[in-house]
Amino acid sequence: MKETKIKIKWPNNTETYASEGDDWFSTAEKAGLEIPTGCLTGSCGACEIDVNGETIRACISDIRSRKKCFLKVSLTTDPFW
Ligand code: FES
Numbered sequence: 001m002k003e004t005k006i007k008i009k010w011p012n013n014t015e016t017y018a019s020e021g022d023d024w025f026s027t028a029e030k031a032g033l034e035i036p037t038g039c040l041t042g043s044c045g046a047c048e049i050d051v052n053g054e055t056i057r058a059c060i061s062d063i064r065s066r067k068k069c070f071l072k073v074s075l076t077t078d079p080f081w
Pocket of ligand 1 (some may be wrong): 036037038039040041042043044045046047048057058059060
């Protein structure tokens with residue numbers, strides 16, 4: 001079975017490839033970025049990133065292509081973190 005590769009464009013203009021179900025933190029690391037973390041249980045919001053305009057919490061989400069095989073990621077900036 002052929003595995004679908006998902007292309008991810010990061011805020012530092014790096015592009016990496018991931019597979020469905022990969023975790024956001026190690027994939028960001030491959031792009032030379034670190035997604036901030038806090039609780040790691042989905043409640044604090046420190047790890048929020050925008051994926052194709054939709055805000056997700058990276059610690060409780062894995063990489064899903066949502067039909068498109070291209071994801072554009074931005075790190076959200078929260079003045080409280
Ligand atoms: S680290 Fe707290 S919501 Fe993800």
